Amino acid sequence: MTPWPIASxxxxxxxxxxxxxxxxxxxxxxxARAVIRPGPYSLPDGSLPPWLGMELMAQAVGAWAGCQARQAGEDVKLGFLLGTRRYECHTGALPAGAAVTVHVQRGLIDASGMSVFECELRDETRLLAHARLNVYQPRDPQAFIQEESPV
Known part of the structure; x- marks a missing residue:
């Protein structure tokens, strides 16, 4: 557990x-731990579509970056999921009410802010999904997302 609420x-x-x-x-x-709850992306039965496992993984990576920033006394910065090199999901949906564990392991990081994380999503008995996520956390996220004025 961390001393910081997840929202921070x-x-x-x-x-x-x-x-x-x-x-x-x-x-x-x-x-990290998550309980699957109905929300904006839910299927009619309250479960989540299988592709949302990748978002759970990305949020765990974001929480990792947030923990690193908080521990260093810095502000939490915006990061970006660039993509994946093989998201494999072994279930047709993430069932409503299921408690899942998300584990992310940093494999590579470079000075520019690019990183690769190995990720797993599990319930109590089995591997539900795994992926290798490519993420980017620029030094100045606001400058990165700033749109230039049309000429």
Whole structure:
């Protein structure tokens, strides 16, 4: 567990925050817990489509970055999911009410802010999904997303 609420680690708000708590973290990894709840992306039965497992993983990576920033006494910065090199989901949906564990492990990081994380999503008995996520956290996120005026 962290001394910081999950909402203070992620640049998300309200029901867009899909993970409930950080169970543990270190310099290279983080383990989070989430209970699947109905929300904006839910299927009619309250479950989540399988592709939303990638968002759970991305939020765990964001929480890892948030923990690193908080521990260093810095502000939490915006980061970007660039893509994945193989998201494999072994279930047709993430069932409503299911408690899942998300584990992310940093594999590569460079000075520009690009990183690669190995990620797993599990329930109590099995691997639900795994992926390698490519993420980017620029030094100045506002400058990165600033749109230039048309000429």
């Amino acid at each position: 680690l992620l640049p998300h708000a309200g029901n867009m925050i899909l993970i409930d708590e950080v169970r543990g973290y270190d310099a290279d990894s983080l383990t």
